[in-house]
Amino acid sequence: MIDKFKAKFVEESMDNVHDLEEALFLLEKDMNNKELIERIFRAMHSLKGGGAMFGFNHLSEFTHHLETIFDWVRGNKLAVSTDLISLTFSAIDHINHLLKTGDLTNDEEIADQKAFIQRVQAFLTLTDSPAQKAGMTSVEASGAEAAIATKTYLISFIPQPELLQNGTNPLYLMDDIHALGQAVSIAYTHKVPSLDLIDNTSNYCIWQILVNTAESVNEIKDVFIFVEDECELHVDQIAETNIIGKPEINVLIEKALQHNLLLTPDDFKSGDWNKVQTKEPEEKKKVVVKEHKISSIRVTSHKIDELVTLVSELVTIQAQLSLYAENHDDPVIGALTENIQKLSRQLRENAFDISLIPLQSELMRFQRLVRDLSKEQNKDIDFVIEGGDLELDKNIIENLTDPLLHILRNSIDHGIELPEERIAKGKSPKGTILFKAFHSGANVIVEISDDGKGMDTEYIRQKAISKGIIEADAVLNEKEILELLFVSGFSTRDTVSDVSGRGVGMDVVRRKIANIRGEVTIESQVGKGTLISIRLPLTLSIIDGLLVKVADNQYVIPISSIDKIYALDPAQIKQSFNNVVIIDKEQVPFIDLRKVFNEPQHQTDIVQMVMVKSEDKKSGVIVDNVVGEYQTVVKPLGRYLKKQEIISGASIMGDGTISMVIDTSRLLQSRKNIKVTG
Amino acid sequence: MAKTVLIVDDSESIREVVNFTLQNEGYDVLVGVDGEDALKFLDGRHIDIIITDLHMPNLDGLGLIRKVREMENYKHIPILFLTTESQAAKKMEAKEAGATGWIIKPFVPAKLLSAISRVIR
Numbered sequence: 082m083i084d085k086f087k088a089k090f091v092e093e094s095m096d097n098v099h100d101l102e103e104a105l106f107l108l109e110k111d112m113n114n115k116e117l118i119e120r121i122f123r124a125m126h127s128l129k130g131g132g133a134m135f136g137f138n139h140l141s142e143f144t145h146h147l148e149t150i151f152d153w154v155r156g157n158k159l160a161v162s163t164d165l166i167s168l169t170f171s172a173i174d175h176i177n178h179l180l181k182t183g184d185l186t187n188d189e190e191i192a193d194q195k196a197f198i199q200r201v202q203a204f205l206t207l208t209d210s211p212a213q214k215a216g217m218t219s220v221e222a223s224g225a226e227a228a229i230a231t232k233t234y235l236i237s238f239i240p241q242p243e244l245l246q247n248g249t250n251p252l253y254l255m256d257d258i259h260a261l262g263q264a265v266s267i268a269y270t271h272k273v274p275s276l277d278l279i280d281n282t283s284n285y286c287i288w289q290i291l292v293n294t295a296e297s298v299n300e301i302k303d304v305f306i307f308v309e310d311e312c313e314l315h316v317d318q319i320a321e322t323n324i325i326g327k328p329e330i331n332v333l334i335e336k337a338l339q340h341n342l343l344l345t346p347d348d349f350k351s352g353d354w355n356k357v358q359t360k361e362p363e364e365k366k367k368v369v370v371k372e373h374k375i376s377s378i379r380v381t382s383h384k385i386d387e388l389v390t391l392v393s394e395l396v397t398i399q400a401q402l403s404l405y406a407e408n409h410d411d412p413v414i415g416a417l418t419e420n421i422q423k424l425s426r427q428l429r430e431n432a433f434d435i436s437l438i439p440l441q442s443e444l445m446r447f448q449r450l451v452r453d454l455s456k457e458q459n460k461d462i463d464f465v466i467e468g469g470d471l472e473l474d475k476n477i478i479e480n481l482t483d484p485l486l487h488i489l490r491n492s493i494d495h496g497i498e499l500p501e502e503r504i505a506k507g508k509s510p511k512g513t514i515l516f517k518a519f520h521s522g523a524n525v526i527v528e529i530s531d532d533g534k535g536m537d538t539e540y541i542r543q544k545a546i547s548k549g550i551i552e553a554d555a556v557l558n559e560k561e562i563l564e565l566l567f568v569s570g571f572s573t574r575d576t577v578s579d580v581s582g583r584g585v586g587m588d589v590v591r592r593k594i595a596n597i598r599g600e601v602t603i604e605s606q607v608g609k610g611t612l613i614s615i616r617l618p619l620t621l622s623i624i625d626g627l628l629v630k631v632a633d634n635q636y637v638i639p640i641s642s643i644d645k646i647y648a649l650d651p652a653q654i655k656q657s658f659n660n661v662v663i664i665d666k667e668q669v670p671f672i673d674l675r676k677v678f679n680e681p682q683h684q685t686d687i688v689q690m691v692m693v694k695s696e697d698k699k700s701g702v703i704v705d706n707v708v709g710e711y712q713t714v715v716k717p718l719g720r721y722l723k724k725q726e727i728i729s730g731a732s733i734m735g736d737g738t739i740s741m742v743i744d745t746s747r748l749l750q751s752r753k754n755i756k757v758t759g
Numbered sequence: 760m761a762k763t764v765l766i767v768d769d770s771e772s773i774r775e776v777v778n779f780t781l782q783n784e785g786y787d788v789l790v791g792v793d794g795e796d797a798l799k800f801l802d803g804r805h806i807d808i809i810i811t812d813l814h815m816p817n818l819d820g821l822g823l824i825r826k827v828r829e830m831e832n833y834k835h836i837p838i839l840f841l842t843t844e845s846q847a848a849k850k851m852e853a854k855e856a857g858a859t860g861w862i863i864k865p866f867v868p869a870k871l872l873s874a875i876s877r878v879i880r
Contacts, residue, residue, distance in 0.1 A: 086772050086775055086776050086779075089771065089772045089775060090772040093770060093771050093772050120816075122814070123769075123814045123815070123816070126814045126843065127769070127770045127773075127814070129843055130770070130773070130841075130843045130864040130865065131770055131772055131773060133843070133864065133865035134772075134773070134776065134864060134865040134866070135772065141865075245835065246834070246835060246857075247835075247837075247838075247854075247857050247858065247859045248808075248835055248836050248837030248838055248859040248878060249837070249859055249860075249878065250837075250878065250879075250880075253876075253877060253878065253879075253880060254877075256880070257877060282835065304877075306860070307859055307860030307861070307877065307878070310851070310854055379771070
């Protein structure tokens with residue numbers, strides 16, 4: 082049965098580790114923060130307790146030592162130091178490893194852990210505290226004594242009056258003793274006052290019990306373990322055999338009760354007792370109705386994906402229904418449709434809201450990266466986070482993490498200078514990396530900026546020339562030069578460092594971000610620093626678009642990339658040279674979708690040009706006409722259409738027809754490949 | 760009649776194990792995620808026993824025990840606490856706060872049940 086909970090434990094422990102890590106980061110900045118220390122201790126404690134319960138013994142053992150450390154810190158026996166924090170950080174990695182592998186099996190790893198524990202213990206021995214026992218309390222060393230012979234004991238249980246107030250029921254203790262073997266209990270009630278004086282929360286009784294059992298004195302004392310501080314307790318062996326029920330014993334008991342004098346072991350000294358044994362059956366509990374109340378639940382992300390998909394289907398069907406209702410003048414259907422529309426909108430919003438997760442969940446990894454790398458490279462970096470509570474689609478966050486890690490690595494590796502270098506430049510020795518996330522219209526912007534050395538455009542230019550990416554005499558402005566960083570095969574460092582430049586360049590970053598319909602731009606100033614900005618949609622599965630018509634087909638252009646819409650005379654396009662038209666006295670490059678999609682030339686007397694922008698490019702897109710704004714659910718294209726670069730997905734319209742969603746950034750990039758009309 | 764147990768632990772897995780074990784034995788189970796959360800159950804309904812962890816956010820086990828001991832309706836209810844600490848100090852502190860007894864983690868279901876049956880029947 083325990084196995085069923087193991088997976089849950091691991092999942093939960095991951096959260097614990099996460100919390101631990103977060104608290105540790107904060108602690109590093111504020112080493113005396115009691116609350117944080119308490120939080121860390123608690124996380125360790127849960128890991129240890131759960132680890133032992135679910136069979137993660139190495140985990141439990143390991144965290145036990147860490148817990149001891151933080152217990153000392155809590156008790157002011159040990160001070161928080163950078164060393165301690167570093168040690169704990171590496172311990173977290175080890176815990177993560179233990180959670181992932183289940184438990185250590187190979188000897189090497191076990192030896193590793195031993196070494197680690199020694200390091201931890203070294204911390205404890207450094208301080209001069211007396212308590213040195215770091216040994217794990219062993220689990221259930223059951224004293225398997227081969228005692229078959231039963232003995233008779235006299236138990237004297239003299240509780241204090243307050244006994245009852247902590248919820249103890251002394252009669253249960255008697256029951257427990259009876260469960261150990263044949264027993265007879267004697268209750269002395271002479272101290273019970275008259276009824277009007279009784280305080281029903283006080284105990285007035287004293288008990289003595291004779292028990293014949295195979296258990297040891299300690300087992301008997303165990304019964305009273307909860308109350309040992311609230312009573313006087315004596316357990317004495319009075320006979321090697323069972324003497325209960327013997328007439329002499331009964332006489333002794335009666336005498337004691339008469340005089341209210343407690344029995345003593347001495348009373349039993351004389352007597353030649355025989356061996357008799359009986360056993361008491363154990364009672365069983367009944368199974369009754371169950372009740373279960375939990376305020377929040379954890380579901381697998383798979384289930385949420387499924388919910389979002391189903392809701393998307395529903396939205397599509399609902400659109401079809403709306404269309405039907407519009408065309409059929411039936412007031413009943415009309416009213417129903419309206420209600421369904423309202424409901425499905427709420428349901429959709431709800432479902433998307435569920436699938437949003439705060440960026441925070443990933444930030445820990447970033448913080449960790451900055452911390453570890455800056456330590457490794459002897460750089461002093463302040464990692465500032467703004468807008469960490471911002472929520473994004475789970476799928477976006479999943480795909481965003483790697484690119485962001487890469488960008489951060491670049492900033493640390495290439496951006497921020499060593500402290501000496503910074504001082505020489507008149508900067509503060511401590512570099513800053515600012516991670517900022519915020520909403521901008523229907524988008525979320527994530528910015529990573531550093532105050533490092535910035536990009537040397539001349540250097541990049543030379544590099545690009547030497548790599549054959551551009552011609553030696555190419556004239557490029559600053560923006561265009563920075564764009565070169567996104568060209569595949571470009572890496573600015575001469576030597577490939579351990580950190581960035583692991584074969585993955587900014588081109589991969591851009592591609593990965595484009596996959597989640599995001600855009601990356603870069604700005605940099607030599608000596609001042611670099612800003613990388615990522616623009617992301619709020620969600621992947623729904624899009625605010627402009628529905629346009631090209632020949633007989635409808636297409637959706639994401640609203641977020643649209644700037645303006647112009648009406649043009651088709652003649653203007655025909656007369657244009659090099660796909661550029663003049664609008665408001667400005668030259669505007671354009672892309673004719675009819676050409677892109679190989680449709681016959683225009684017959685209409687007016688066409689429309691939608692100005693779209695993507696990253697730093699801007700271009701007109703010629704369509705037959707604009708139908709209107711349209712919010713739609715985007716479905717991925719099937720396998721067969723995967724190679725369609727400029728189409729990012731498809732959407733089912735209310736009437737059941739399909740419209741393609743245009744990937745504007747790819748469309749703009751493809752512009753250079755479009756044939757130039759003469 | 761089924762006995763009602765209130766479990767208070769910030770660890771979901773522990774809550775589930777305890778919950779599972781107790782439900783199987785026919786107890787009615789209420790679940791609180793921390794001391795603060797547990798207090799909402801102490802609204803006059805009948806509860807036979809509280810089993811609480813000690814280290815929890817918001818209101819910890821000791822705090823919960825002290826609070827319960829001040830409540831007219833619940834001040835004599837048995838309270839067991841879960842602990843991994845075998846140190847006497849922690850137990851003493853909890854006992855002084857008014858706990859009835861304790862259960863040492865890790866525990867096997869039988870141990871949990873026997874600890875409970877030590878204080879309620």
